[in-house]
Amino acid sequence: MKITEVKLGILSVPLRVPFKTALRSVNSVEDIIVEIHTDTGQIGYGEAPPTGAVTGETQYSIIGAFKDHIIKTIVGRDVDDFENLMKDLNSCIVKNTSAKAACDMALWDLYGQLHKIPVHKLMGGSRKKIITDITISVNDPEEMARDAIDAVKRKYDTLKVKVGIDPSLDVKRLEAIRKAVGPDVRIRIDANQAWKPKEAVRILDSMQEKLLDIELVEQPVKAHDYEGLKYVTDHSIVPVLADESVFSPEDAMTILNMKAADLINIKLMKCGGLYNALKITSMAELCGVECMIGCMLEAKISVNAAVHLACAKQIITKIDLDGPVLCSEDPIEGGAVFDEKEVTVTDDFGLGIKSVKGIKYLDL
Ligand SMILES: [Mg+2]
Numbered sequence: 001m002k003i004t005e006v007k008l009g010i011l012s013v014p015l016r017v018p019f020k021t022a023l024r025s026v027n028s029v030e031d032i033i034v035e036i037h038t039d040t041g042q043i044g045y046g047e048a049p050p051t052g053a054v055t056g057e058t059q060y061s062i063i064g065a066f067k068d069h070i071i072k073t074i075v076g077r078d079v080d081d082f083e084n085l086m087k088d089l090n091s092c093i094v095k096n097t098s099a100k101a102a103c104d105m106a107l108w109d110l111y112g113q114l115h116k117i118p119v120h121k122l123m124g125g126s127r128k129k130i131i132t133d134i135t136i137s138v139n140d141p142e143e144m145a146r147d148a149i150d151a152v153k154r155k156y157d158t159l160k161v162k163v164g165i166d167p168s169l170d171v172k173r174l175e176a177i178r179k180a181v182g183p184d185v186r187i188r189i190d191a192n193q194a195w196k197p198k199e200a201v202r203i204l205d206s207m208q209e210k211l212l213d214i215e216l217v218e219q220p221v222k223a224h225d226y227e228g229l230k231y232v233t234d235h236s237i238v239p240v241l242a243d244e245s246v247f248s249p250e251d252a253m254t255i256l257n258m259k260a261a262d263l264i265n266i267k268l269m270k271c272g273g274l275y276n277a278l279k280i281t282s283m284a285e286l287c288g289v290e291c292m293i294g295c296m297l298e299a300k301i302s303v304n305a306a307v308h309l310a311c312a313k314q315i316i317t318k319i320d321l322d323g324p325v326l327c328s329e330d331p332i333e334g335g336a337v338f339d340e341k342e343v344t345v346t347d348d349f350g351l352g353i354k355s356v357k358g359i360k361y362l363d364l
Helices: 059-074 082-091 097-114 141-153 167-181 197-209 226-235 249-258 274-287 300-312
Strands: 003-020 025-038 043-048 129-131 134-136 158-162 186-190 214-218 240-242 263-266 291-294 316-320 332-334 337-339 342-344 353-356
Touching (some): 003 059, 025 059, 043 097, 082 097, 082 274, 097 274, 129 300, 141 158, 167 186, 197 214, 249 263, 249 274, 263 274, 291 300
Parallel strands (some): 134 158, 186 214, 214 240, 263 291, 291 316
Antiparallel strands (some): 025 043
16 A cells, blocks of 8 residues: 555534633634555545644644655655654654654554454453543633533533633632532633632642642643743542643653652544553553543544544543534544543544545645
8 A cells, every 4th residue: 555645634623612722712623634545445534633732733833844845755655664654754753743643643544444354353452432621711710610410411420621721710610610510520620720729729728728638730830931830749539630741751750769759641643543652551550650641722633533542541541522512513523532521432444434535735
């Protein structure tokens, strides 16, 4: 199976409601779609969301990474030369992790199709179904409590609550939500780097004193502040999950060596795809550190790839793959089935994406 052509396009999917975090506010998913065509007629699909606030990548930078580096690295190559393809993809340009992730998943898709096996099984997996949380955007406490009640009515049992805009309100936000949903719903919070280390410990202490029962806190401090992250991990009773602090497998190794976090959040768009994500899961497994699998604002093509990984690796115990359910429509046929919190992987070969409606193809 030889790679003959790479096509890029843009897919726009409106969100049900605007998505707001301490870093940004967004109304629709506007992702780059990658199709890798082959001489057998089979197509591998990938997707990259331009998440400038987190990865530094834009639509233009993702397109540029493909045009100037990735396409010339892979066209004409044999899909079965998989490990060399992965190594060359990762070395043809530094950073640009979302562009690499989109190419990586399209190659896994083709490799699975070539060998007639679903990617989750190729990775040795045995799970078929995972349960995701859903994100509550940061707003006034009352509005967040209403959104939380809506989510619980939709049968979600775990809420991921965004905090960090005006930290003085964060305890009030959580009080309003806990009061609205009762004691049985799991609440995890994501500060998206908004707090200082001591401030984080103080806010978390005060949340637990008020019996808000926070399951974990995601990225309380700045991404580069590993010492600050470790300070929060050492001083707070709420488990700390590193998100923006861990992009690459090398970052994961540093965090694990320092014991700077209790958990690691893996996102394909941060680490550059499944090939690197597997390195992080292996290290985390050795260290006994559980992982979350997360996503950016993504449609189903790339989240589906993350579902395959999650179904394959038991060290991934927490699932934050709500991208597709935040979208108001699903233009993608095939791939995992998203039924609110329940996400079920399919046994189609590769990653199982059949077609995508509404791609605006780009002239390269
Ligand atoms: Mg996060």
